[in-house]
Amino acid sequence: MKIVLASANKGKIKEIKAYFEGSEVLAYSDILEPLEIVEDGDTYQANAVIKAKTIYDLLKDKLKDFVVLADDSGITVPVLGNIPGVYSARYAGVGASDKENLYKLIDALKEKNIKKTPAFYTAAMAIVSDKGIFTVHGWMHGEVIDEARGEGGFGYDPMFIPEGFEETLGELDLSIKEQFSHRTKALRLVGLVM
Numbered sequence: 749m750k751i752v753l754a755s756a757n758k759g760k761i762k763e764i765k766a767y768f769e770g771s772e773v774l775a776y777s778d779i780l781e782p783l784e785i786v787e788d789g790d791t792y793q794a795n796a797v798i799k800a801k802t803i804y805d806l807l808k809d810k811l812k813d814f815v816v817l818a819d820d821s822g823i824t825v826p827v828l829g830n831i832p833g834v835y836s837a838r839y840a841g842v843g844a845s846d847k848e849n850l851y852k853l854i855d856a857l858k859e860k861n862i863k864k865t866p867a868f869y870t871a872a873m874a875i876v877s878d879k880g881i882f883t884v885h886g887w888m889h890g891e892v893i894d895e896a897r898g899e900g901g902f903g904y905d906p907m908f909i910p911e912g913f914e915e916t917l918g919e920l921d922l923s924i925k926e927q928f929s930h931r932t933k934a935l936r937l938v939g940l941v942m
Contacts, residue, residue, distance in 0.1 A: 749771075749772075749813050749814060749815065750772045750773075750774060750811065750813065750814040750815075751764075751768055751771055751772065751773045751774070751814070751815055751817055752774050752775075752776055752779065752803060752807060752811070752814055752815070752816045752817070753765075753773065753774065753775050753776060753816075753817055753818070753819075754776050754785070754799040754800050754802065754803040754804075754816050754817065754818035755775065755776070755799070755818065755819060756775070756776075756777060756782070757837075757902075758902075759846075759901070759902030759903065760819055760821075760931070761775050763926070763929075763931055763932075764817065764819070764931070764935065766926065767926070767931075767932065767935045768935075776803045776806075776807075776816075779807065779810070779811070780803070780806055780807070783802075785798065785799050785802050785803075786798070787799065787820065789820075789834070790834065791834060791872070792820040792821060792822065792834055792870050792871070792872035792885075793820070793872040793874070793883050793885070795820035795834065795872070796818045796819060796820040796872045796873055796874035796883060797818070797874040797876075797881060797883065798818075799818035799820065799874070800816045800817065800818035800874035800875065800876040800881070801816075801874075801876055801881065803816045803818070803876075804816040804876040804877070808878075814877070815875055815876065815877040816875070816876045816877070817873060817874070817875055817938065818873065818874045818876075819871055819872070819873050819931065819934070820834070820871075820872050821836070821869065821870060821871040821872065821930060821931065822834060822835070822836025822837065822869070822870060823836050823853075823867055823868070823869050823870075823892070823903075823904045823908065824867060824868055824869075824870065825853070825856075825857075825865060825866075825867045825892055826865075826866060826867070827860075827862065827865045827866070828856055828857070828860070828865075831853075831856070832849070832853060836849065836903070836904070837849070837903075839852055839853065840852040846902055846903050849903070849904070850896060850903070850904055850906060850907060851896070853892070853904060853907065854894055854895065854896065854907060857892065857893075857894040858894050862894060863893065863894050864891050864892070864893050864894070864909075865891060865892060866889070866890075866891055867889075867890060867891060867892040867908065868887055868888060868889045868890070868930075869887065869888040869904075869908070869929070869930040870885065870886075870887055870930060871885065871886045871887075871929075871930040871931045871933070871934040872884070872885050872934070873885075873886075873934045873935070873937075873938050875938055884934050884937035884938055885934060885937075886929075886930040886931060886932065886933030886934030886935070886936075886937065887930050887933065888910055888928065888929050888930040888933070889910070889911050890908055890909050890910040890911050890913070891908070891909050892904070892907050892908055892909075893907050893909060893916070894907075895907065896916075896918065897915070897916045897918055897919055898915070898916050898917070898918025898919030898920070899918060900917065900918045900919065900920065900921070900922060900925075901917045901918050901920075901922070901925060905917035905918045905925075906918030906919075910925075910928065917929075
């Protein structure tokens with residue numbers, strides 16, 4: 749069975765392909781022309797379903813024996829009013845880079861003189877196949893800091909320290925993050941559904 753990822757995010761694609769090593773995993777852009785999917789849901793779950801359903805509908809007459817997997821994820825900082833939340837990928841504006849989003853959140857902490865505060869990542873995944881639509885969630889708790897440390901990971905990883913660690917996800921080896929990340933937790937549940 750093919751797993752088609754409804755994502756253009758290279759970091760997510762890399763993590764998901766590594767998780768399903770040994771399976772046939774394709775980014776939708778390997779099969780279809782690039783397209784803009786409007787993520788106008790007000791929850792991670794809604795956006796994941798929008799992406800997965802869009803790609804599934806485009807492929808259902810072209811492929812056999814496949815599922816579409818979509819991830820919508822982000823970081824939430826409660827002390828800042830739960831931002832950026834569902835807007836994590838476009839926190840610094842539509843088309844903003846990971847670094848622009850990262851430094852906008854660091855600036856928001858600095859504006860409030862916050863050096864370190866609790867935060868959490870959420871990953872919602874939607875699986876769409878001929879059997880229907882299924883969704884799962886995974887979370888990773890920790891703290892955000894007002895600086896970027898490390899070059900690993902992507903997105904907000906250089907400012908996020910997971911519970912039980914002193915280093916940011918940007919400093920930790922990817923193999924450590926893969927053991928307990930929000931995405932890994934959601935992927936474990938995906939494996940139970942597929």
